[in-house]
Amino acid sequence: MADQSMRTYLDDLAGAGELIEVTGTVDARFELAGVLALLDRGPAVRMTTVDGSPYPVVGNVLNSRERLAQAIGADVADLLPRLAEAVADRQAVQVIADAPVQAVTLPPATVWAEVVTPTFFEKDSGGYITAGMIVAHDPVTGHRNASYARIKPLDETTGFVGIAPNHHLTAMARSAATAGKGLPVAVVLGAHPAIQLAACCYLGLGDDELEHAAALLGEPVRVARALTSEVLVPAEAEIVVEGLIHADRPVHEGLVNEYHGMYEDYGDGFTFEVTAVTRRTDPSVHVILPGLSSEHSYIAALPIAAGIRHALRNIGCDIVDVAVTHSGGGRVDVVVSIANARPGGAKRVIFGAFAAVSMVKQVTVVDADVDVWDEEHVHWARTSRMRWDRDLVLVEGVATDRNVPMQRDGMVTKVGMDATVTAGDRAVGPELAVPPAEVVRAMRDLLIDEGWADRLRPAIVVHSALVADGGRIRA
């Protein structure tokens, strides 16, 4: 039986020299954010002595595509197809007794002593749980949901929870409030990365993300019934905070950082009432550096990319790859590569991506010879293959999410860029100047044989040469 905790993955990272331990005292106020920010694109970190946490704190765990792929046992090239499979596939969860995450049960008032709430950035209105995956059960409709939302302590047993108005979790909390009830939820820290990724997938209202994690895990998610509700919690997570979300008890938040790296002032959020805390005997606490950080970006970007790929393939687009860029906070800026585009095909992709995820503000469509995850390569395609008067799509006044940069009154101008080759644009053709692909392959093997694998830093056109060799470039 495969392990469904995050700890085995952390052990694997440690074994590979990809987890470093910081043993000096780190204050949960700003210092913890400083450590994670300084190591943002580097190894995962375990801070053993955090002032404000009785347990070690881990961060920067899922901060690259390579890490995400490794966490679900895939190659980087397979990451998106595997996530897209998970979007399409569901398997019922398996309810078990004696869940490790319920080894210790504690009263609600212990919550803020058990779970550290670091203050990350100078103007944030307080400290937050940022890696809390909220699993919910609506007793009225029977719907279940899993997604992330930040939580900030208010008093001994209550907190603020900030959820975007268009998220399913908000819909469920509002529906419970209409029935005069709080929405039963559990805040889950340290579930298996596959479960965390599934929680970020864009599914329909009522679709339970935990059922979609099975395709990534290779088996159903094992869950346990919460102690104070019918919520089902991943049994092998590290810590769970059970509670109720009260959508009819508004709380003002103040300034908070967003994925785009700036602050927002969203006004009121909901009240979270703690009803129990459960944990393993020796937990660690996962903290995701919020704002424009790598972990915050990539953990959301890949599931969004998978959802866009799924939606575009469903409408018949010949999609090769999809990136949701880090410079767009892993949310709003999308690059799609296509094969066999017919005239106007790229523009269809642009509208399909706008429609699939309302946060998407910018879409660039490139040919298969461009590496969608390499922002420099994509910018090269815009510079070299676009006639801006012909290939730019601007759609004004499209309804979008409140967090999208430069939105105004809930609307934004969306921009599409068709950076694919148009036949006849250049007298000498669109081919890139590269050494023959078979020579590039042979020399790559030679360099690897001579021990330079870690030192390879290919020119961007090498990607084009190798893809072209696979015959995927459109004439």
Ligand SMILES: Cc1cc2nc3c(=O)[nH]c(=O)nc-3n(C[C@H](O)[C@H](O)[C@H](O)COP(=O)(O)O)c2cc1C
């Ligand atoms: C680390 C992390 C933190 C997040 N924090 C929040 C948050 O505080 N509020 C929010 O509305 N969405 C947040 N999100 C995004 C939602 O979890 C995500 O959009 C999810 O797909 C919404 O799912 P739902 O519509 O099923 O509720 C966060 C995502 C990640 C990866």
